[in-house]
Amino acid sequence: xxxxxxxxxxxxxxxxxxxxxxxxxxxVIMMLDDGPQRFSDLKRMVVGVSQRMLTxxxxxxxxxxxxxxxxxxxxxxxxxxxxxxxxxSFSVPVKALGGWVFANHDNIQTARVRFDNRxxxxxxxxxxxx
Numbered sequence: 001x002x003x004x005x006x007x008x009x010x011x012x013x014x015x016x017x018x019x020x021x022x023x024x025x026x027x028v029i030m031m032l033d034d035g036p037q038r039f040s041d042l043k044r045m046v047v048g049v050s051q052r053m054l055t056x057x058x059x060x061x062x063x064x065x066x067x068x069x070x071x072x073x074x075x076x077x078x079x080x081x082x083x084x085x086x087x088x089s090f091s092v093p094v095k096a097l098g099g100w101v102f103a104n105h106d107n108i109q110t111a112r113v114r115f116d117n118r119x120x121x122x123x124x125x126x127x128x129x130x
Contacts, residue, residue, distance in 0.1 A: 019064065020094060024049050024057040029087065029094045032067065036082035066090050 019025050027046045031037060037045070043054055058081055061067035066087035072078040083091060101108070 016064070016090075019060065020097070022057070024053055025061065026094050026098050028054070028057055028061065029066070029083070029091050030098050032081060032083045032087070033091045033095060036070070036080040038078065038080055042081065061087070 024046065027049070028042060031042055031045045039054070039058075042058075043049060043051060046054065049057075058067060058069070062069055062081075064086075065084055067081050068084050068087075070080050070082065072080070
């Protein structure tokens with residue numbers, strides 16, 4: 001059991017761990033750690049994210065108090081996303097997780113190839129389309 005365990009908070013803990021496990025959340029938070037970003041800049045920096053998924057990710061992070069959205073009264077309106085204080089504290093474990101993956105990328109890929117090569121039927125390979 002962890003410090004501060006409270007069964008009444010388990011739902012929120014589960015939701016935030018699920019958020020942490022979402023690949024777009026990790027990448028968005030890592031990009032916002034350098035400072036506020038416009039939507040189009042985030043879309044360019046987070047390779048592979050669709051406009052819809054980026055929108056959903058940013059809305060979920062805003063709802064959780066991790067990200068704040070600021071609309072500037074210009075023509076056209078300029079919108080920026082930034083980490084809140086809560087978001088900056090959440091970015092610590094997120095960056096650690098993301099950094100671990102980047103640091104171990106080659107080892108992970110090697111392990112996957114080794115595992116996949118052990119399987120007799122290529123359609124049974126995990127994470128691969130049949």
